[in-house]
Amino acid sequence: MAGLTPTTSTGTSATLSGSAFDPLRKRLLFPAWFVIGFFLVLPVLLMLVYSFLTKEFRGGVVWEFSTASYDQFFFDRGLFGDEPAKIEWTYITIFWRSIVQALIATVICLLIGFPTAYFIATRPDSTRNLWLFLVTVPYWVNLLIRTVSMKFLIRDNGPMNEWLMMVGLIDSPIHLINTNIAVQLGLFYSYLPFMVLPVYASVERFNFSLAEAAADLYASRWTTLRRVILPAVKPGIIAGCILVFVPSLGAFLAPDLLGGAKNFMIGSLIEEQFKGSAGNWPFGAACSMILLSMVLLVLMVYARSQARAGAQ
Amino acid sequence: MNQNNQQIAIDLNRISKNYGEVTALHNVSGSIYDNEFFTLLGPSGCGKTTLLRIIAGFETVTAGDVLLYGESIAELPANKRPVNTVFQQYSLFPHMTVAENVSFGLQMQARNRTRDRSFIKQRTAQMLELVQLESFAKRKPAQLSGGQQQRVALARALAPEPRVLLLDEPLSALDLKLRQSMRVELKQIQQQTGITFVFVTHDQEEALTMSDRIAVMSEGQVQQTGDAHSIYTNPSNLFVADFIGETNKLDGVLLENNMGNGTCRLKDGTVLSCTARSDIATDANGTLCIRPERLAITSVDDPAAVLSGAIERFHFLGTDTQVVARTSTSEELLVRVQNTAANQLGLQAGDRVGLVVDAASATFLDQ
Numbered sequence: 001m002a003g004l005t006p007t008t009s010t011g012t013s014a015t016l017s018g019s020a021f022d023p024l025r026k027r028l029l030f031p032a033w034f035v036i037g038f039f040l041v042l043p044v045l046l047m048l049v050y051s052f053l054t055k056e057f058r059g060g061v062v063w064e065f066s067t068a069s070y071d072q073f074f075f076d077r078g079l080f081g082d083e084p085a086k087i088e089w090t091y092i093t094i095f096w097r098s099i100v101q102a103l104i105a106t107v108i109c110l111l112i113g114f115p116t117a118y119f120i121a122t123r124p125d126s127t128r129n130l131w132l133f134l135v136t137v138p139y140w141v142n143l144l145i146r147t148v149s150m151k152f153l154i155r156d157n158g159p160m161n162e163w164l165m166m167v168g169l170i171d172s173p174i175h176l177i178n179t180n181i182a183v184q185l186g187l188f189y190s191y192l193p194f195m196v197l198p199v200y201a202s203v204e205r206f207n208f209s210l211a212e213a214a215a216d217l218y219a220s221r222w223t224t225l226r227r228v229i230l231p232a233v234k235p236g237i238i239a240g241c242i243l244v245f246v247p248s249l250g251a252f253l254a255p256d257l258l259g260g261a262k263n264f265m266i267g268s269l270i271e272e273q274f275k276g277s278a279g280n281w282p283f284g285a286a287c288s289m290i291l292l293s294m295v296l297l298v299l300m301v302y303a304r305s306q307a308r309a310g311a312q
Numbered sequence: 313m314n315q316n317n318q319q320i321a322i323d324l325n326r327i328s329k330n331y332g333e334v335t336a337l338h339n340v341s342g343s344i345y346d347n348e349f350f351t352l353l354g355p356s357g358c359g360k361t362t363l364l365r366i367i368a369g370f371e372t373v374t375a376g377d378v379l380l381y382g383e384s385i386a387e388l389p390a391n392k393r394p395v396n397t398v399f400q401q402y403s404l405f406p407h408m409t410v411a412e413n414v415s416f417g418l419q420m421q422a423r424n425r426t427r428d429r430s431f432i433k434q435r436t437a438q439m440l441e442l443v444q445l446e447s448f449a450k451r452k453p454a455q456l457s458g459g460q461q462q463r464v465a466l467a468r469a470l471a472p473e474p475r476v477l478l479l480d481e482p483l484s485a486l487d488l489k490l491r492q493s494m495r496v497e498l499k500q501i502q503q504q505t506g507i508t509f510v511f512v513t514h515d516q517e518e519a520l521t522m523s524d525r526i527a528v529m530s531e532g533q534v535q536q537t538g539d540a541h542s543i544y545t546n547p548s549n550l551f552v553a554d555f556i557g558e559t560n561k562l563d564g565v566l567l568e569n570n571m572g573n574g575t576c577r578l579k580d581g582t583v584l585s586c587t588a589r590s591d592i593a594t595d596a597n598g599t600l601c602i603r604p605e606r607l608a609i610t611s612v613d614d615p616a617a618v619l620s621g622a623i624e625r626f627h628f629l630g631t632d633t634q635v636v637a638r639t640s641t642s643e644e645l646l647v648r649v650q651n652t653a654a655n656q657l658g659l660q661a662g663d664r665v666g667l668v669v670d671a672a673s674a675t676f677l678d679q
Contacts, residue, residue, distance in 0.1 A: 212370055213403040215390040217417035217472065227416075231407045 202236025617666025
């Protein structure tokens with residue numbers, strides 16, 4: 001309904017300026033179509049096509065239709081491929097682990113990011129931008145360098161352990177490298193701003209007189225947060241969760257550098273298929289397509305829930 | 313009114329509020345009686361909203377105390393005070409329906425008290441009926457007009473049966489017609505429910521028509537408290553005289569003050585009888601205030617005329633005509649004349665006229 005007014009006004013101006021503008025308008029849209037086509041649609045189509053081709057042993061593909069990659073992902077037919085098909089758990093396990101890791105990372109980012117964003121949004125105007133700047137400062141440094149630095153910081157004889165031992169909090173180093181916790185630390189550190197920024201944007205827009213109204217009507221602080229503030233900032237929270245969950249799911253730097261082989265995630269699996277001569281391009285493409293489908297599914301569920309909320 | 317026997321609902325005891333260097337309220341004291349429609353009236357920035365927010369518990373006092381039916385509430389958080397607020401912008405919860413908004417306070421109370429579901433449902437329905445919105449229970453606030461949202465805000469604040477209802481300029485966002493009908497309705501609801509209303513407004517007409525008593529505020533202080541009639545006819549200082557209604561202000565000196573009945577001399581030498589607060593000393597410089605409707609136009613040589621002037625222009629205002637005249641010392645005088653058939657003035661700009669005023673309508677103020 002709200003969209004009707006602007007549409008009408010642009011409609012009027014288009015009529016006024018005449019149809020001579022239309023070919024020009026189409027030409028001006030060309031760069032946008034080019035970017036979407038060349039950088040978005042084409043690569044995905046390419047992946048889709050590659051995932052249905054046959055692998056070449058030294059990397060690359062043979063142009064021959066095959067469903068072998070998807071078959072390899074889901075089914076175990078024995079070493080020579082002649083046994084009755086059983087479900088292949090290796091990759092499903094990797095995917096499952098990735099999903100769980102990404103979910104945990106999202107929850108941690110939310111638990112830390114929401115209070116952070118709330119804190120920043122409730123600061124006076126003059127200091128807000130400084131706080132936002134501080135949150136984003138580390139992200140001017142390359143992700144790889146940050147992840148390697150994290151590895152350096154938390155290794156057994158690294159600064160963190162040395163300091164903790166010096167202070168006397170621990171007697172022996174805490175072993176973090178190559179554990180799930182290290183991966184979580186890496187993911188959390190990589191993606192926290194993606195939670196803080198959208199949540200901040202929605203808390204900042206929140207009309208705090210609603211919180212006063214709730215307090216006026218006998219609601220405790222906790223109830224006010226739960227029943228008045230959270231419903232109002234929900235879009236920001238959902239956006240933040242998607243922005244953290246999606247890249248966490250496909251992340252390969254943090255799991256690779258901090259998690260080791262035991263904590264292998266989808267991102268590393270795909271990366272390996274395209275690296276060096278041991279790779280399998282169609283299989284990597286198939287994994288990517290499966291990952292993409294999962295991400296799209298999550299986004300669709302979100303869009304559906306948004307549409308339902310909007311209809312109310 | 314026999315207010316000495318009435319119970320005091322809210323007692324404000326020497327309240328001050330500073331924001332850093334800025335003083336929002338300075339030593340404000342006063343009592344609001346039980347079952348009273350009490351209005352805080354003043355221009356924006358006078359501290360009236362701050363005072364309301366202190367009573368509600370959204371602001372803390374820098375000094376002083378607030379008593380609610382004899383008990384100090386200055387330390388109580390907003391959600392523990394048995395007062396509810398109707399906010400200026402309504403502040404309805406946008407994600408809740410009208411019924412959910414109205415029942416919110418009741419649900420919160422239910423956690424501490426024995427209030428069951430059926431009671432909440434019944435009370436919500438009763439409140440929606442009170443504000444005539446029964447058929448809108450399932451709508452969201454965004455689907456309502458401003459006036460309807462206003463009623464929901466009122467129902468929501470009344471539902472938990474507060475001991476005092478605070479209203480922060482609740483009518484300012486409505487258009488004139490709606491504002492006028494809501495005035496009547498608010499007053500009726502106050503009388504029906506018997507709840508003490510504390511109403512904040514900058515609109516003097518609103519204050520005069522609705523209130524049992526009015527506190528006129530300016531610069532963080534209460535200038536005068538009283539019923540509409542006494543504030544209008546006996547302003548205690550120049551600010552009140554100027555802020556409430558229109559007034560003619562003429563500089564002068566008080567020549568004599570005999571227990572409130574005095575005479576004063578204006579700049580042009582005119583001497584006339586007036587009223588003055590008995591504590592104003594003779595020879596005090598001050599201002600003589602006369603309401604435009606208390607001046608009557610007569611011919612220049614009428615012996616009853618105490619003032620004179622030349623007519624400058626006329627403003628036709630429907631029921632009245634405002635005549636603007638200028639005295640010999642070039643002070644402006646406003647005269648209100650009712651547009652009755654008998655009052656065909658037959659005057660023109662430039663005519664010299666005499667003006668009649670009785671002593672009771674001319675008030676001498678020293679500040």
